[in-house]
Amino acid sequence: MGGAEGSTEQVVAFVRELIDRGRLRPGDRLPAERELATQIGVSRPSVRAGLHALAAMGVVRSRHGSGTYIPDGPPLLGSEPLSFLAALHGFTRDEMYEARRILETEAAGLAAERATSEHLATLAEEVAGLFANRDNPNQFLVHDINFHRAVADAARNAIVGALVGMVSALYYERRRETAARASDRDLRDAAEAHRRIYQSIRAREPEGARRAMNEHLLQAARYQAQGQAAPEPEKPEPRAPRRRSRTR
Numbered sequence: 316m317g318g319a320e321g322s323t324e325q326v327v328a329f330v331r332e333l334i335d336r337g338r339l340r341p342g343d344r345l346p347a348e349r350e351l352a353t354q355i356g357v358s359r360p361s362v363r364a365g366l367h368a369l370a371a372m373g374v375v376r377s378r379h380g381s382g383t384y385i386p387d388g389p390p391l392l393g394s395e396p397l398s399f400l401a402a403l404h405g406f407t408r409d410e411m412y413e414a415r416r417i418l419e420t421e422a423a424g425l426a427a428e429r430a431t432s433e434h435l436a437t438l439a440e441e442v443a444g445l446f447a448n449r450d451n452p453n454q455f456l457v458h459d460i461n462f463h464r465a466v467a468d469a470a471r472n473a474i475v476g477a478l479v480g481m482v483s484a485l486y487y488e489r490r491r492e493t494a495a496r497a498s499d500r501d502l503r504d505a506a507e508a509h510r511r512i513y514q515s516i517r518a519r520e521p522e523g524a525r526r527a528m529n530e531h532l533l534q535a536a537r538y539q540a541q542g543q544a545a546p547e548p549e550k551p552e553p554r555a556p557r558r559r560s561r562t563r
Contacts, residue, residue, distance in 0.1 A: 408540065426469035452496075466516070
């Protein structure tokens with residue numbers, strides 16, 4: 316391991332140890348760069364590199380003029396790594412919707428069991444936003460994404476919430492380019508589908524919520540496939556393994 320890389324790993328390991336020992340908790344401020352450099356025994360540029368790596372993982376967040384903190388909100392996974400992998404490996408629309416069904420169908424069932432009154436109020440607001448923006452596809456998409464994230468939050472499982480948030484960000488990145496082509500029928504049906512999901516969650520019907528979410532995502536995948544103008548990315552061809560020359 317090179318010196319610079321090794322120093323970065325030292326910074327990451329040091330912060331991890333502080334978290335494991337309970338000396339850093341959500342909302343806490345990290346020591347200043349100079350203090351961290353002294354405690355760890357690395358240079359300040361190495362500290363900055365380590366903090367950048369931690370920020371990319373969603374572990375820390377910098378506040379201009381204030382310092383670096385452990386985020387005190389729900390855990391977030393950045394969508395950039397998934398976005399790069401999507402570009403590199405050619406994630407298809409079908410794969411994206413399949414992943415969403417795996418995550419979000421069960422999340423809807425958990426939400427029906429665990430949602431608080433605050434969660435229900437948020438879901439109701441997003442449904443109202445969907446119906447109010449049927450003539451504005453881009454704003455409709457924002458409410459769509461927010462609704463699905465709110466369902467995941469209502470499941471009250473931090474891991475599920477983080478994963479749904481990451482996949483939703485990738486979905487938004489792709490969908491916003493084609494949102495304007497959505498027909499009035501598509502938006503009307505989508506708004507109604509979200510309302511059915513919300514009603515099942517509010518009625519505390521886990522199976523109904525799972526069914527409504529699954530049907531909605533299947534329908535959304537069909538509508539997007541019909542209206543998608545751009546071709547699907549092609550899957551990269553697997554490379555043939557290199558033959559090693561034999562030494563005698």
